[in-house]
Amino acid sequence: MKKWKKEILINAPIEYVWQFFYGDLHKKKMIFPKVIDENIIKQTDQVVGTVITQTYQNGSLNEQYELTIKKYKNEQNYKSYQESFLLNDRFRMTIEYELENQNETSTKFIYTSINKPKNILLSIFQLFGNSDVVDRFMSRTKEKIETAYKNEEA
Template sequence: MKKWKKEILLNVPIEFAWAYFYGDISKKKKIFPKVVGEEIIKQTEGIIGTIISQSYQTGSLTEQYEITIKKYTNESNYKAIQESFLLNNRFKMTTEYELESQSDKMTKFIYTSINKPKNPLLSIFQLFGSDEVIVNFLNKAKIAIEMDFEQSQNNEVL
């Protein structure tokens, strides 16, 4: 099992950032460009346990994953969603996106990823894994969300 946990500050209000992680597929695609669609398979009343079929485009190949929501919190100063899915029938993936309000215009984004191989031999390869992909994701998400926020503020001024 390999676990990564990284954080970055976003220069946007928490409510603005939240839409990129839950609820708005057009915003989600801006930080997850390979996601092409989502469809709720099973909706639960409290969100936890909801199952979503997510389509993911890699080159000419479209893959589908069943994502189960394991944790969901939507409070004014703290929001989180944890999702679990099976990647390529080889790794059980758990990803968590946490947002903590730091001020009216600043949000801490904490990303946690846990990769657990189905086959113990694959654990050996994880020893050599770096956090470069995670750091790149955080930076790209920050740029996309902050650019959208800046554009929304400019549109309000017009």
């Protein structure tokens, strides 16, 4: 199992940032450019347990994953969304996006990813993994959200 946890400050209000992670597919695509579409398969009243099919562009192939929402909080100063899915039938991925209100114009974004391989051989390969992909994702997320926010304010 490999776990990454990173945080970054985004210069935009929490309610604005939240739309990029939950509810607005157009905004979600700005920080997840490989996401093509999402469809709800099973909806629950409390959101936790909802199952979503996500279509994802991987090179020239379109792949589909069934995401299950494992955690969901939508409070005034704290928002959290955790999803779990099986990646390429090899890794159980659990990803959490947390947002903490810092003040009226800034939000702390905390990203946690846990990758659990289905077999022991893949566990060995994970030992050599680094956080470059996560670092790029965090930088892109900050840049895209802040740019969109500035453009809407103008």
